[in-house]
Amino acid sequence: MxxxxxxxxxxxxxxxxxxxxxxxxxxxxxxxxxxxxxxxxxxxxxxxxxxxxxxxxxxxxxxxxxxxxxxxxxxxxxxxxxxxxxxxxxxxxYDPIKHGDNVKQIESLLNDLAVINKKRKKKEIEETTAEVQILARKGQGRFRNEVSAWCPKCPVSGVENMRLLVASHIKPWCKSNNEERLDGHNGFMFAPHIDALFDNGYISFDDEGKILISPQLGEKDRNAFNIDIDIKLTELPEKTKYYLKYHRDYIYIHN
Structure with missing residues (x-):
């Protein structure tokens, strides 16, 4: 009962x-x-x-x-x-329209974490290395701290409250080597909706820091997300430009 x-x-x-x-x-x-x-x-x-x-x-x-x-x-x-x-x-x-892409991202996260744990159990990586990689994949720990050191707020939305921001990889985790996965310059602090747009290739940045908006992101949706077409980053480290080139070449939707 x-x-x-x-x-x-x-x-x-x-x-x-x-x-x-x-x-x-x-x-x-x-x-x-x-x-x-x-x-x-x-x-x-x-x-x-x-x-x-x-x-x-x-x-x-x-x-x-x-x-x-x-x-x-x-x-x-x-x-x-x-x-x-x-x-x-x-x-x-839960809203399938609002959260659909985020659920896919969660599934990707869980798959990557499973790979790390599998390697840990097989002793293919050390325990401390596994813990660092898990935190980095979750956008926490050292990676999050290093990203926020150079990117203290969401460069698109302007949100500054760290509790509301995601430490997002520029070059995807699954495509990065161990060094790149933990490199703070391989990331932005994004508001969740901006993180979803960036991860799915709807926005990116050029080497001058100017925002790039995919033709696939219609004006109605762009306005709903309150994305200014004139956004330009005031600081863009050279190493971040390297990762952004990968994002533009392989993630960003050009047409």
Whole structure:
């Protein structure tokens, strides 16, 4: 028998996940589509109508409902088609149009991490090397610090809050050697939507730092993303130009 029961006024919900999904959908109908695990946890603890005080693992329940959470597969009876993991502890309603390309990127990330872990288990790389590479692939640790040292804000959107920025590789991880993967000049600090555009070749930069916008990115979408066609980077390290040439040659959509 499920531990938790909740009377919505129309039906009796059973189980923490069922109740969690109901609350999230209620929030969404009221216009609240993004929230934190802590925020939801506090709400559930004060929810009137529960048959017993709420003490469940809210974070685990939320991860089990995310399309892009690697841990979702560890939970039984989960439906990973409901939420999208924005950042650590931050969730929003999954939108296949908004998040579709990001899910593909997550799959690529997980595949690369699996390769690293496989090499580690086979003793093909040292433990410390594996840890550094994992952090770099996630855009964390040394790589993130080195990228942010020369690129302290998103050069396209202007966002400066580091918690909202992604350390994005210019020359893709899978195409880089070990040195390039950890080189801070092989990256930009991007807002998530700019990271998606750059990774998919819709924007790039020339050697003078001027933004390049693919013909495949229509004016309507460009305006929606608030991308100024006159954006020009004020600082562009020589090593970054090397990586950008690769991006223009192999990633950027020219026509």
């Amino acid at each position: 499920d531990k938790y029961q909740y009377d919505t006024g129309k039906e009796i919900l059973t189980g923490a996940k069922s109740i969690t999904r109901f609350i999230i959908k209620k929030w969404a109908s009221e216009g609240k589509k993004q929230f934190t695990a802590k925020e939801l946890d506090e709400y559930l603890k004060n929810l009137q109508g529960l048959n017993t005080p709420y003490k469940d693992n809210t974070g685990s329940n939320l991860h089990s409902m995310c399309v892009n959470s690697n841990s979702s597969k560890h939970y039984s009876n989960s439906k990973p088609d409901f939420l999208y993991l924005v950042d650590r502890g931050i969730f929003e309603m």
